[in-house]
Amino acid sequence: MQAAQSVFSELVVIELASVLAGPSVGQFFAELGATVIKVENLRTQGDVTRRWKLASEPATQDISAYFASANWGKQSIALDLSCQAGRDVAYALLDKADVVITSFKPGDAEKLLLDYKTLSTRNPKLIYGAITGYGSHVPRAGYDAVLQAEAGFMYLNGEPGGPPVKMPVALIDLLAAHQLKEGLLTALLLREKTGKGSYMEVSLLRAAIASLANQATNYLVAGVAPQRLGSEHPNIVPYGTVFQTADQKELVLAIGDDRQFTHLCTVLGIADKAQDASYSTNKARVQHREEVNAFLKTEILKRNREDLLQELIAKQVPAGAVHTIPEALAIPAAQGQLVEDATTGMKGLRQIAFDLDTQHHRELIAPPAFGQHTQQVLENVAGLTPAQVQKLKDQGAAQ
Structure with missing residues (x-):
């Protein structure tokens, strides 16, 4: 593989997000060369998707197929952010960061003193990207399936006369991730002009509503409330x-x-x-x-x-x-999206689906085990001594 010429090789991204939307953005930056440090909750044993496993997956492994969908190219550290010692380590990292990605429930960032006001006082150039369910002023966590229902997607999805159907991927999370990428890239451009960081927020609900596209305007412009049509299109036939076909395909x-x-x-x-x-x-x-x-x-x-x-x-x-997933992944044009770790043999998908003439695919490391890079990051990035790292571990503030 050709050596990477990375767009964001000098960028440091701290990921305080979990599940799919925020981590997808973190992997996006990792693929473009950024150093992405995933800070995982020591008290809950990390990102919950580590435990979202198929029945066939090994129970002892902490890297599930789901977790692997959005965590390539990152380093994982395990901290207890509820204690001052853990927060102090996070501050040492965030003081050197360019971007932080969060997905706290409204109010939690303030309780942990990891809100934008606190962090920007320490690091005025920091760009803070927050994902919420319904906005920072609505004290309600967002879940993809619920947002698919509330934003109208489930109502429209399914056969006429049949029940509403959820999309088979966490569509709203992915739509919000794209909005957050666009917002962060805009904020990075703004920082180039002003030298200052900024706060930007994406809610799952607004990302979903913004993506209703022609289904929304069929109602707003034509006054027609869209109905379930299966895979049919309301405006075009066929x-x-x-x-x-004759061969049962x-x-x-x-x-x-x-x-x-x-x-x-x-x-x-x-x-x-x-x-x-x-x-x-x-x-x-x-x-x-x-x-x-x-x-x-x-x-x-x-x-x-x-x-x-x-x-x-x-x-x-x-x-x-109409392809199965194995058939779709076997398409020649899909091969550029596939990635395999040379050491472990783990396979996955790249987040980036565009080509730049100055950008080559970066060699990505496999999704990290929980806390795999704690020692390395705390010494090399946070600047702690081995003895200080060990003390944090003994206190239960790091793993």
Whole structure:
């Protein structure tokens, strides 16, 4: 692998966050070369996702598959931040940090004296990124499944007439993570101009609402309250529609304009349908959704998936196979997202899905064991002596 030319090689990020949203942002910075130190709660034995395991995962291992999804490239230290000795160590690190990522429940940062006011007094250049559930003034913790329900995602997800369905990934956490990345990058740019740090906050609720996109504007602009459509699209037909093929496989169509629909019908041998006034325009197809889906279902069921997909792709008709996760990860274009630790053989996913001509993939270390780097970080970053580190361990302030 080509040696990394890291964008943030001089950046120090302290991660006081857990679960998925905050840690995803931490891994993002780690992939871009930053030193990311994950400070984990000694009292609770670290990030709770260390224990979110599949039934098949070893009970003795403290790096679960879930934890591994967002913690590559980091160093882990274990501190008791509820005691002064533990906080003093955190301060020593935060005084040298560029960015801190938090996900405290409202009020907890102030109780621990790890709030922005306290930390910025010590380090005026510090950029403080906070993730909350509903905002810093709402004393309620945020959970992805609850936010998916409250923000309307679950109501829209599922088949018509069926129950609401949660997305199979923590979608709101991931949306909030992207908002936090954008906010922190903006704050870093602002610091270049002013020399000062800043506080920025992302709530799961606002990130979710901001991501309702056309479903929200269908209501705000057109006055139509969106309803459950399965994988169908409210504004376009056929778009998102899943069809079964003769070899008992599935494909999805994403027809965005009338020209593509014409090509689709030609490939299927029903070119006359594209000339029919009931189907020739997207507006007409939306009005005759069931009829369109019915004749497409009949024709697609006559064809084998791979052969049909190749014909559609050749005609630039948007279509794709419905893949399992193993199939999706085997796609050649997906290989750039995969990472493997050379020492342990652990595999995972990169957070970064963009390319810069000056940025090469950094060699990432595997997700850390709980407190794996406490001794190293406290000596090399916080500046403590081995005897001082041992004293902290004896006091129960570090591990």
